[in-house]
Amino acid sequence: MSNKNYEFPSDLLYNRQNYWLKKTEGRVRVGLSDYGQNTVGDVLYLELGQEGQKLQQGEEFGSIEAGKWVGTLQAPIRGRIAAVHDELSGKPAAINNSPYQSGWLYEMDNVDESQLKGMMDVNEYRAWVQEQIKLEEQECQYNG
Amino acid sequence: MADKWRLLDLGHLTAAENMALNRVILECRSEDLIPNTMRFLQFRPHCVNLGYHQSVELEVEEEYCRAHGLDISRRITGGGNLYWDESQLGWEIYALRNTPGIPRQLEALYQRICECSVAGLRKLGIEARFRPKNDIEVGGRKISGTGGSEFGNAFLYQGSLLTDFDVNTMLAALKLPVAKLDDKAVNSFRSRVICLKEILGDNMPDLAVIKKAMAAGFEEILGITLEMGRLTQDEEKRLAEVLPYFQSEEWIYGGREIQDNRLRVIDYKVTGGLIRVSVRVDKERELLKSVFITGDFFVYPPRAILDLEAILKNSSIDEDKIRNKVYAFFDENSVRIPNMDAEDFVMSILTAVWEEKVENAEV
Numbered sequence: 001m002s003n004k005n006y007e008f009p010s011d012l013l014y015n016r017q018n019y020w021l022k023k024t025e026g027r028v029r030v031g032l033s034d035y036g037q038n039t040v041g042d043v044l045y046l047e048l049g050q051e052g053q054k055l056q057q058g059e060e061f062g063s064i065e066a067g068k069w070v071g072t073l074q075a076p077i078r079g080r081i082a083a084v085h086d087e088l089s090g091k092p093a094a095i096n097n098s099p100y101q102s103g104w105l106y107e108m109d110n111v112d113e114s115q116l117k118g119m120m121d122v123n124e125y126r127a128w129v130q131e132q133i134k135l136e137e138q139e140c141q142y143n144g
Numbered sequence: 145m146a147d148k149w150r151l152l153d154l155g156h157l158t159a160a161e162n163m164a165l166n167r168v169i170l171e172c173r174s175e176d177l178i179p180n181t182m183r184f185l186q187f188r189p190h191c192v193n194l195g196y197h198q199s200v201e202l203e204v205e206e207e208y209c210r211a212h213g214l215d216i217s218r219r220i221t222g223g224g225n226l227y228w229d230e231s232q233l234g235w236e237i238y239a240l241r242n243t244p245g246i247p248r249q250l251e252a253l254y255q256r257i258c259e260c261s262v263a264g265l266r267k268l269g270i271e272a273r274f275r276p277k278n279d280i281e282v283g284g285r286k287i288s289g290t291g292g293s294e295f296g297n298a299f300l301y302q303g304s305l306l307t308d309f310d311v312n313t314m315l316a317a318l319k320l321p322v323a324k325l326d327d328k329a330v331n332s333f334r335s336r337v338i339c340l341k342e343i344l345g346d347n348m349p350d351l352a353v354i355k356k357a358m359a360a361g362f363e364e365i366l367g368i369t370l371e372m373g374r375l376t377q378d379e380e381k382r383l384a385e386v387l388p389y390f391q392s393e394e395w396i397y398g399g400r401e402i403q404d405n406r407l408r409v410i411d412y413k414v415t416g417g418l419i420r421v422s423v424r425v426d427k428e429r430e431l432l433k434s435v436f437i438t439g440d441f442f443v444y445p446p447r448a449i450l451d452l453e454a455i456l457k458n459s460s461i462d463e464d465k466i467r468n469k470v471y472a473f474f475d476e477n478s479v480r481i482p483n484m485d486a487e488d489f490v491m492s493i494l495t496a497v498w499e500e501k502v503e504n505a506e507v
Contacts, residue, residue: 039249039250040250041250041251041277042458042459042460044197044222044429044431044458045196045197045222047197060295060296063196063197065195065196065197065222066222066250067222067250067251067254067277067278067458068195068221068222068223068277068278068289068290068291068292069221069222069250069254069291069292069293069294070196070197070220070221070222070291070292070293070294071293071294072294072295090428090429091428091429091430092429093429093430093431093460132248135248136247136248136249136252139247139248139249139252
């Protein structure tokens with residue numbers, strides 16, 4: 001894992017659940033980071049929320065299945081789902097192959113912008129990912 | 145001092161009760177209302193059990209199930225369709241993601257927990273092995289499949305353990321990648337799975353002994369102590385509340401996309417003999433849902449084909465990706481087959497995929 005060169009665009013914000021956020025006009029687009037998609041593994045199925053759904057920061061909704069593991073999606077900030085990326089449910093591999101372009105998950109509006117300040121910029125996130133990779137390597141050594 | 149976990153052994157329950165308990169215990173663990181927990185699962189009546197994202201219509205022979213008293217159920221964890229008869233034993237653990245000794249990286253987590261089951265089997269005198277991504281095998285033949293789910297800061301990871309194997313009921317109840325239900329199909333499945341009864345024969349112990357060994361395996365690998373416990377009043381109350389939902393058609397049949405699920409079987413002739421490939425392709429998602437490889441060739445090591453099938457399951461149908469996976473597998477495992485090479489297997493698999501795609505395009 002340490003040898004992999006993850007791509008983290010500099011114009012995005014990130015959080016510890018490995019979501020990226022991109023502010024556009026009145027909306028925030030959300031996806032999984034390159035490190036996040038690699039951690040999840042090859043995505044087989046995806047259930048996104050409904051347009052109009054209001055979410056609190058950290059609220060769990062939808063599901064993502066990879067390697068027989070069903071995980072939940074978490075809202076990185078408070079807001080409303082303005083658009084879901086419908087094409088993904090048919091082609092979830094885009095999350096792995098193109099996490100920042102065709103693999104985006106959904107867009108939010110009416111967001112709590114103050115919560116964006118709690119996100120990491122690319123340098124902070126890159127440093128945090130390096131820490132995670134080190135911890136994972138230590139766990140691997142510990143576990144033999 | 146070893147961390148204390150609760151052990152639950154609730155005996156035989158219906159499939160809906162077992163599935164509802166998955167949700168209840170996972171939620172209670174995430175709310176810190178209960179300690180980390182290991183639970184054994186048994187089912188009565190026998191049942192078919194679907195992965196979270198599967199659809200009944202594609203995976204289950206409903207008429208057969210109704211006629212033979214099988215429950216149809218869905219679980220909150222991922223993976224494929226299963227048949228549980230009353231003799232089967234399942235195991236599962238509920239823990240916080242930050243539990244010491246539980247890796248955070250998912251593939252390492254799968255391996256760690258499967259090693260618990262491997263250690264348990266070793267106590268029964270069985271040399272089992274973890275097979276990526278989620279299986280446990282003995283001599284290359286699958287004895288246990290596993291899968292997981294998460295909620296909040298807690299996770300559930302569960303596995304089956306084949307004690308006995310009623311292959312005929314399984315093949316009749318589940319829609320599996322076989323062209324027709326004949327002796328060949330039965331033998332093909334038998335060669336891919338193995339059960340405790342086949343390994344241990346007359347020395348097959350009681351289920352109580354098997355449970356004890358499995359629990360000891362988890363204690364050894366995770367460095368924990370298991371203490372027999374019971375459901376809390378809160379868990380009982382929540383179970384009563386959610387059980388009707390897990391029994392409902394809304395849950396069992398609900399909202400899953402129906403995809404084409406046909407089986408494509410091709411015979412691919414090469415200098416060294418015949419390779420028969422059966423594939424199920426999820427064309428919309430461009431995934432190889434399953435692949436079975438048989439033929440008139442001899443392979444060394446003998447387990448290689450079964451391992452290759454496991455690696456290709458649920459992988460991309462992209463030509464380069466298939467080729468890379470097969471070549472890497474042949475290389476890493478020093479696979480030897482007289483007068484055949486990795487490219488023959490690549491081409492046989494790709495031919496099956498192409499035929500399936502072309503026919504679909506013509507429809």
